[in-house]
Amino acid sequence: MRSDKVKKGVERAPHRSLLKASGYSQEEISRPFIGVVNSHNEIVPGHVHLDQIVDAVKNGVRASGGTPLEFPTIAICDGIAMNHRGMLYSLPSRELIADTIEAMTLAHGFDALVMVPNCDKVIPGMLIAAARLNIPALLVSGGPMLAGKWKGQRRDLKDVFEAVGQAKVGEIDEEELKEIESHSCPGCGSCAGMFTANTMNCLTEVLGMGLPGNGSIPAVMAERKRLATRAGGRIMDLLEKDLKPRDIMQKEAFENAIAVDLALGGSTNSVLHLPAIAAEAEVDLDISRFDEIGREVPHLCNMSPGGSHYMEDIYYAGGVQAVIKRLTKLEVIDEETRTVSGQTLGEIADEAEVLDEDVIRSADNPYHEEGGLAILEGNIAPDGCVVKQSAVAEEMLTHSGPARVFESEEEAVEAMYEGEIEAGDVVVIKYEGPKGGPGMREMLGPTSVIAGIGLDKEVALITDGRFSGASRGASIGHISPEAMEGGPIAAVEEGDEIEINIPEREINLLVEDEELQSRLEQLETIEPKVKEGYLARYSRFVTSGDRGAVYEK
Ligand SMILES: CC(C)(O)[C@@H](O)C(=O)O
Numbered sequence: 001m002r003s004d005k006v007k008k009g010v011e012r013a014p015h016r017s018l019l020k021a022s023g024y025s026q027e028e029i030s031r032p033f034i035g036v037v038n039s040h041n042e043i044v045p046g047h048v049h050l051d052q053i054v055d056a057v058k059n060g061v062r063a064s065g066g067t068p069l070e071f072p073t074i075a076i077c078d079g080i081a082m083n084h085r086g087m088l089y090s091l092p093s094r095e096l097i098a099d100t101i102e103a104m105t106l107a108h109g110f111d112a113l114v115m116v117p118n119c120d121k122v123i124p125g126m127l128i129a130a131a132r133l134n135i136p137a138l139l140v141s142g143g144p145m146l147a148g149k150w151k152g153q154r155r156d157l158k159d160v161f162e163a164v165g166q167a168k169v170g171e172i173d174e175e176e177l178k179e180i181e182s183h184s185c186p187g188c189g190s191c192a193g194m195f196t197a198n199t200m201n202c203l204t205e206v207l208g209m210g211l212p213g214n215g216s217i218p219a220v221m222a223e224r225k226r227l228a229t230r231a232g233g234r235i236m237d238l239l240e241k242d243l244k245p246r247d248i249m250q251k252e253a254f255e256n257a258i259a260v261d262l263a264l265g266g267s268t269n270s271v272l273h274l275p276a277i278a279a280e281a282e283v284d285l286d287i288s289r290f291d292e293i294g295r296e297v298p299h300l301c302n303m304s305p306g307g308s309h310y311m312e313d314i315y316y317a318g319g320v321q322a323v324i325k326r327l328t329k330l331e332v333i334d335e336e337t338r339t340v341s342g343q344t345l346g347e348i349a350d351e352a353e354v355l356d357e358d359v360i361r362s363a364d365n366p367y368h369e370e371g372g373l374a375i376l377e378g379n380i381a382p383d384g385c386v387v388k389q390s391a392v393a394e395e396m397l398t399h400s401g402p403a404r405v406f407e408s409e410e411e412a413v414e415a416m417y418e419g420e421i422e423a424g425d426v427v428v429i430k431y432e433g434p435k436g437g438p439g440m441r442e443m444l445g446p447t448s449v450i451a452g453i454g455l456d457k458e459v460a461l462i463t464d465g466r467f468s469g470a471s472r473g474a475s476i477g478h479i480s481p482e483a484m485e486g487g488p489i490a491a492v493e494e495g496d497e498i499e500i501n502i503p504e505r506e507i508n509l510l511v512e513d514e515e516l517q518s519r520l521e522q523l524e525t526i527e528p529k530v531k532e533g534y535l536a537r538y539s540r541f542v543t544s545g546d547r548g549a550v551y552e553k
């Protein structure tokens with residue numbers, strides 16, 4: 001066993017002594033050490049209930065002959081971190097989570113891992129750790145939050161962010177805002193729309209690293225606890241067979257995940273996280289694959305923020321399994337990929353049933369002919385950028401307008417509230433990339449103000465930062481190379497004409513090449529915004545969005 005290095009033989013008497021001091025019997029020490037990664041905390045609604053999930057996992061491990069050894073990792077609530085400097089820590093926390101798990105696992109010689117995430121960066125952080133360590137591992141998430149409801153209308157966190165814009169322009173009063181804030185997020189779980197957390201928890205199933213139901217069983221259902229107990233048992237089987245993450249997360253598994261992501265209308269953050277996880281698994285995954293697959297995979301689920309369905313609807317409609325089943329009919333799924341359930345993805349799809357034709361539509365009646373995400377290129381984004389086209393109004397799929405240039409999210413939002421942004425404008429927020437932010441903030445503030453003040457059908461927003469899964473509208477992010485790396489977005493000036501054509505996958509600055517070149521040559525060097533602490537180190541090693549904002553190797 002891997003754990004023999006900390007517990008076997010005469011020279012490991014001190015180590016056993018310490019394990020006994022922690023309360024483990026000789027019998028428990030002799031069994032496989034299963035690290036149980038608990039991202040519980042009392043701040044993030046997706047994590048406040050995880051102790052119950054972890055207890056169920058540990059019961060499952062014990063019942064199957066293992067010794068569970070629980071340890072914590074961090075979890076940031078992107079919603080609470082949004083719209084201020086706190087959001088600088090969101091994406092960088094993904095690397096901290098992966099590094100924490102690596103350190104604890106190798107320091108203590110765990111034989112296998114069961115990891116319990118739920119919100120945004122915790123899932124990719126754990127999957128990166130699984131790919132890096134490559135010991136038997138699986139994830140079981142905390143599950144989605146139910147949708148809220150008020151005045152007969154179902155709501156989720158997106159509605160609260162957008163209500164801020166409505167209140168600021170006097171469309172609703174403070175009283176109504178308070179009611180919306182109190183009734184849109186009803187309890188524990190990852191916010192109910194197809195935002196980043198639910199996207200990544202669903203894609204964990206498709207990658208093969210979570211059991212069927214991992215992404216869709218609501219957090220408050222007892223079925224979620226039963227799933228966790230089963231996960232605790234499954235890890236012992238994976239250990240027995242020595243089935244490791246890199247045997248599971250192979251190229252075909254990532255392409256299956258991209259196909260389901262596109263059918264679900266998943267978060268643009270999946271375009272950061274899947275390439276980052278693939279890089280750690282030494283699988284070559286270029287973001288252009290999202291576009292190539294997106295041309296063949298229709299958008300089958302009309303999920304919030306662009307649509308009106310929530311995760312519980314997916315659950316009652318048959319789960320992610322039913323979405324996979326739909327896609328097997330299109331032959332865009334490799335059905336032989338393996339999963340931690342012991343079944344292939346095709347076997348899981350065979351057992352699935354679509355229980356609601358409107359929540360999970362068939363390919364001959366999709367919500368959109370193409371997948372939810374599109375990758376654009378042009379002289380502003382030579383290395384690409386991403387837009388959730390399934391959440392863009394028809395009239396904004398092609399748009400030209402004057403650039404309104406800002407160097408931070410705060411400057412842009414202030415201009416919006418001051419009424420300085422007009423119909424037709426293209427808001428440009430630069431120096432918010434992985435290096436420039438640093439930390440590549442999500443721009444849910446600006447996108448929800450644009451939507452909240454009713455400009456989402458007339459104003460586009462482009463940035464080297466990124467967007468929340470709750471963002472909608474013509475919001476184009478991850479522009480690469482970022483401004484801080486001297487990318488052309490750095491040379492965009494107020495009033496420049498910008499042309500966006502999502503169907504043609506183009507985004508261009510209508511400025512002569514010579515002019516653009518000379519502007520780039522005259523760019524003055526921008527001092528890093530953060531000079532010490534974790535973010536200073538992070539910004540020195542991180543790469544642009546097109547590479548998943550991974551560290552330079
Ligand atoms: C706050 C949210 C909804 O979690 C957002 O950050 C996302 O990425 O989906």
Ligand SMILES: [Mg+2]
Pocket residue numbers: 078120196442468469
């Ligand atoms: Mg987020």
